[in-house]
Amino acid sequence: MSENLTLPAQQGSTDGAPSTTETLLEVEGLTKHFPIYGGFPIKRKVGAVQAVDGVDLTVGVGESLGLVGESGCGKSTTGRLITRLLEPTGGRITYRGQDITHAKRKQLAPVRSEIQMIFQDPYSSLNPRQTVGSIIKSPMEVNGINPAGGREKKVRELLELVGLNPEHYNRFPHEFSGGQRQRIGVARALALNPKLIVADEPVSALDVSIQAQVINLLQKVQDELGIAFLFIAHDLAVVRHFSQRVAVMYLGKVVEVGDRESIYNRPRHPYTHALLSAVPEVRVDEEEQRERIRLSGDVPSPISPPSGCRFRTRCWKAQDKCATEEPPLVQISGNREGHLTACHFPEDPTTEARDEDVVLDPALKALEDSAGKE
Numbered sequence: 417m418s419e420n421l422t423l424p425a426q427q428g429s430t431d432g433a434p435s436t437t438e439t440l441l442e443v444e445g446l447t448k449h450f451p452i453y454g455g456f457p458i459k460r461k462v463g464a465v466q467a468v469d470g471v472d473l474t475v476g477v478g479e480s481l482g483l484v485g486e487s488g489c490g491k492s493t494t495g496r497l498i499t500r501l502l503e504p505t506g507g508r509i510t511y512r513g514q515d516i517t518h519a520k521r522k523q524l525a526p527v528r529s530e531i532q533m534i535f536q537d538p539y540s541s542l543n544p545r546q547t548v549g550s551i552i553k554s555p556m557e558v559n560g561i562n563p564a565g566g567r568e569k570k571v572r573e574l575l576e577l578v579g580l581n582p583e584h585y586n587r588f589p590h591e592f593s594g595g596q597r598q599r600i601g602v603a604r605a606l607a608l609n610p611k612l613i614v615a616d617e618p619v620s621a622l623d624v625s626i627q628a629q630v631i632n633l634l635q636k637v638q639d640e641l642g643i644a645f646l647f648i649a650h651d652l653a654v655v656r657h658f659s660q661r662v663a664v665m666y667l668g669k670v671v672e673v674g675d676r677e678s679i680y681n682r683p684r685h686p687y688t689h690a691l692l693s694a695v696p697e698v699r700v701d702e703e704e705q706r707e708r709i710r711l712s713g714d715v716p717s718p719i720s721p722p723s724g725c726r727f728r729t730r731c732w733k734a735q736d737k738c739a740t741e742e743p744p745l746v747q748i749s750g751n752r753e754g755h756l757t758a759c760h761f762p763e764d765p766t767t768e769a770r771d772e773d774v775v776l777d778p779a780l781k782a783l784e785d786s787a788g789k790e
C-alpha cells in the first residue's frame with residue numbers, strides 16, 4: 417500500500433443514534449508477542465511475552481464494547497494495537513472495510529483522526545507545560561483541520577460539551593482535579609470528530625465519587641454523537657451500564673463475548689462466572705445475588721501459557737481434554753445468537769450460584785487462612 421487509505425462515507429446512523437447493524441471495526445486473530453532477549457555477550461531472542469494471542473472482536477457503528485479481564489491479560493495491548501500505537505505480530509484489523517493492520521504512518525492519517533484513545537492516567541497523559549487550549553487544539557493542528565469559526569471556537573465548544581468552563585482555555589493541567597483532567601482528555605479525543613474511542617480504564621485512577629460523573633459524560637458522548645467505544649476495564653461493574661456488549665479476556669485471549677444480558681445473567685465460561693461473583697454489587701435480579709466464587713492460584717505467565725485452555729490451571733471444571741485441546745470461541749448450545757464462549761465444559765445457562773468456594777485473590781486467601789489459624 418502506498419496511497420492513503422480511502423474510507424467510505426459512513427452509512428447507518430446518520431442521526432447519531434447507535435446502530436449495531438454495521439460493523440465499524442473487526443479484529444481477527446490479533447496477536448502481539450513482545451520478544452525477550454538474553455545471553456551474553458551476544459544478545460538473542462530467548463522467548464516472547466504472548467501479551468495478545470489470537471483476539472477476535474467486532475465493534476458496531478455507535479456501539480460500546482466492554483473489554484474486561486484481570487491485570488496483565490492484554491487489554492491495553494489490544495487497545496494500543498487497534499489504535500496502531502503498536503505494530504501487530506499477526507492477525508488482521510479492519511476498520512470501515514479497510515485493512516489497517518500494517519498500514520504505514522502516512523496511509524493511516526485518515527484513520528488516525530477517526531480512532532482516538534483516552535488513557536487511564538489523567539495526570540501523565542496531559543502535557544503539564546501546555547495550556548488546556550493548546551492540548552485540545554493540537555490534534556486539529558497536527559491533522560490540518562480548520563473547523564468553521566476557527567480552532568479556538570471549537571475548543572471552547574468542546575470544553576463546554578465536557579462540562580468545563582470555556583473561560584479556562586488558558587489554564588494549565590495542574591489547575592484541574594483528576595476528574596476535570598479526564599474531561600480534558602475526553603475533549604481532546606473529541607477534537608477530530610472520531611467514530612471510535614478506545615477508552616483504556618478511563619475512570620480507574622479517579623475517586624469513586626468522580627467515576628460516575630466521567631462515565632455519565634462518556635455515555636452522553638456515545639448517545640449524542642453516536643461514537644463507538646472500546647471500553648477497557650478491570651471489572652464488570654464499570655462496563656455494565658455503559659456497554660451494550662462485553663468481551664471477557666484471559667491471558668491474551670477473548671474467552672467469552674456477548675450482549676450485556678447474556679454476559680451478566682447467563683455467563684457460560686467459568687472465568688466470567690468468577691469475575692461476576694467478584695463484583696458484589698452485580699445483582700441477577702432484586703432478590704438474588706451471586707455467591708462469591710474465588711479463583712485459586714495466580715494468573716500463569718504469558719511467556720509460557722498453559723497448553724489447551726489457558727484457564728485450566730485455575731478452573732474447577734477442568735478435565736483432561738482441557739490440557740490438550742484449545743476450546744474455540746463459538747456459539748455453544750444454549751447461547752443466544754452472538755453470545756460466544758470458549759469452553760469444553762461450560763456452566764449451565766442459569767443464574768444459580770455455585771456451591772464450591774474457589775479463591776480469586778491469593779492475598780485474600782492467605783489472610784483468611786491466617787485468620788483461621790488464630
Ligand SMILES: Nc1ncnc2c1ncn2[C@@H]1O[C@H](COP(=O)(O)OP(=O)(O)OP(=O)(O)O)[C@@H](O)[C@H]1O
Nearest residue numbers: 450465467486487488489490491492493494650718
Ligand atoms: N512493551 C512491552 N514489553 C514487554 N511486555 C509487555 C509490554 N507491554 C505489555 N507487556 C506485557 O504484556 C502483558 C499484557 O499487558 P497489558 O498492559 O496489555 O495488560 P492489561 O490487561 O492492560 O493489564 P492492566 O489491567 O494491569 O492494565 C503483560 O504481561 C505485560 O507485562
Ligand code: SF4
Nearest residue numbers: 725728731738759760
Ligand atoms: S475448557 Fe476446561 S479448563 Fe477451560 S474453562 Fe472450560 S472447563 Fe475450564
Ligand SMILES: [Mg+2]
Nearest residue numbers: 491492493616
Ligand atoms: Mg492496562
